[in-house]
Amino acid sequence: MKILPAKKLSLLLVMLLLLGSTVLLSLMFGGSSMKSSDVLYGLLHPHSTDTVSTIIWRIRFPRILLGLLVGMGLGAAGCVFQGMLRNPLADPYTLGVSGGAALGAALGIILGFTSISILFLPAFAFIGTLVCIGLVYLISARRDFSVHTTILTGVILGFIFSSLVLLLFAVANSS
Incomplete structure (x- = not known):
């Protein structure tokens, strides 16, 4: 297994930290804002019937997952364009x-x-x-x-x- 250089590893960790904070902020803010304690309660009790859990697991979390999947798909499509055309500016x-x-x-x-x-x-x-x-x-x-x-x-x-x-x-x- 190849070990990543320190610069790449630190960049990867920063990006993962940014992704995690973006997911947390997306869970907190929407049509109605929630406190971080409410979000934590909703995440820890996914089968609860209260409003907070329902909003988190049926509205916000699927939206976040779909956003991540679409972003990964667009990134992959961009890589294909740039690789196929051998042009880093291809879009x-x-x-x-x-x-x-x-x-x-x-x-x-x-x-x-x-x-x-x-x-x-x-x-x-x-x-x-x-x-x-x-x-x-x-x-x-x-x-x-x-x-x-x-x-x-x-x-x-x-x-x-x-x-x-x-x-x-x-x-x-x-x-």
């Missing part, structure tokens, strides 16, 4: 992913699918993202499939999709 705008998601979400809203269920909004955004990534791949593969071609294709498609979003909202507002 969702680099491959047009954000523009594709925005166009998909806008289409879902304008076509009225979100009035059926709010779950259609992320589904349409995800489909827009897949369409954008597919187009970036197809266009880049026709050339030499270099990193530069992929990045430029993604940026161009991102601008096109963002322009289409603005066009859709302009047309939808006029009608």
